[in-house]
Amino acid sequence: MNGQAYRKGREDGYPLGWNHGRWLGHCESIIARAAPVPVKRPIHVLYVTSGKGYPYSPLDNGIYETLKTVAERVTLALPVQDVAKIAAKSRPDVMLVLDGMNMPFDKVQAVRSLGIRTAIWFTDDPYYSDVTAEIALRYHSVFTLERSCLPFYSGLGCPRVHYLPLGVFPGDFRPRNPLISKRGDVSFVGTAYWNRVKLFHQLIPLLAHRRLHISGMWWDRLPEYDRWKALIDLGRWMDPGQTSERYNASRIVINAHRAHNDDTFNQNKARIPAVSPNPRTFEISACATLQMTDLREDIAQFYIPGQEIITYDSPQDLVDKTEYYLEHEEERQAVALRGLYRTLRDHTYISRLNQLLDLTMNG
Known part of the structure; x- marks a missing residue:
């Protein structure tokens, strides 16, 4: 019985370990080519x-x-x-x-x-x-x-x-090899500002069949929080290492920018619009995971949409693209690797x- 268990474990574990090692090898190759050499x-x-x-x-x-x-x-x-x-x-x-x-x-x-x-x-x-x-x-x-x-x-x-x-500081955000137990399909890390609550209220029922994980403050604002709380790590501030590990453990990471007119901790009486990418944009891509972000005007200055990053314009568009890339692993990895290269080269x-x-x- 022990021998059979050992053989079964080896049969299951060997290809998984090989794939993880191969992936990290691709990432390390890109890091060696793209990372800038600092000059004092x-x-x-x-x-x-x-x-x-x-x-x-x-x-x-x-x-x-x-x-x-x-x-x-x-x-x-x-x-x-x-x-x-x-x-x-x-x-x-x-x-x-x-x-x-x-x-x-x-x-x-x-x-x-x-x-x-x-x-x-x-x-x-x-x-x-x-x-x-x-x-x-x-x-x-x-x-x-x-x-x-x-x-x-x-x-x-x-x-x-x-x-x-x-x-991004690559000392914190970089490709890692997280535990199998922490791996999943889709994740979001961030505070539940109201535009995000609205998005995920529509999104969660459509992605709940996937391994979905949400982490951050105020997610009990969700209208159906009690229904979905098993998917949510509520009220947790993760340090960069923990956040990086979560990004690496996810095949897709969602980035939803904060609205400029959300009144939560907002001192913007001039109502200056927000058109530029948040820091999370660079941190996610530095971890060599596929990023799906809402389309802000300036995104194209930093990444090529559709090649280095994936953008969405509605909850349904996000769901459709998520399902596509979860079913097309080679394409998902290719976009993630191009995003890693661009991030290390320029950001x-x-x-x-x-x-x-x-x-x-x-x-």
Whole structure:
């Protein structure tokens, strides 16, 4: 009996292990070809973190770790520290602040008075534009991840405003080999904003026969939450490693962008529209899984729809494409691998920070 069980386990496990190994081999080959080689430029960057803790701390870490590969010297500071004193002592070429909501204006002005260039990178545009409007005016250069905010900041009087979406830190988001027990067909990770509740209220009954997993805050907003709660990991904030593992464990990952006019934690009285991809766009594709995203105007600037990423325009369209790619594995993998290549080539923090430093130092 033990011998039979062993042979049965080997017969079942060998092809599965071979396929997983072959897949990771394809991914590693793409990583070797596409990942940019960082070159350190002879500048000193003072990086001031968001100071907000989780979930911003992974962004801070990814940017800080990448800065150390593209700048000869990097000094790290928190908004609560005496940043002006740190700047006066270390004399950086530029101070980069992430988010800026916890950075006092007097500290920014004190650094600028030293003749040091300052740059702010906004992480949540346009959802906090009521707050960021005042912050932006304090900096030499303004970087926003939302293209629609360019005329907004320029109209306020900011002389140097640039469109720069967040990227991905491959140290966190990369191809992995998750446990068999965690693997499934379709997943979504994110907060249940109302447009997402509406989408998944229609979507879940059509995909419930698949191995579907949803994770995030507020999903008890669903009208039929009790019916579907077994599919939902409610109220959980996953760290980047856990999120990456979930993406890798899914054959398809859905990306549904937040609506610009959702009143949940929204300070966007100007009703600036959101047309640019969210950070999740790059993180999903960096994990070499097939991404299906709603079509924002700027998506085509970053990925070729239908080749490197799949877009949908309705719940039924999403269901139809999901069923198609779950039944056509070679095509699913081909799109996922092309998405991985494009992400590593163009959308890591190495690429983003090189752009930011060029524009700040030469502007």
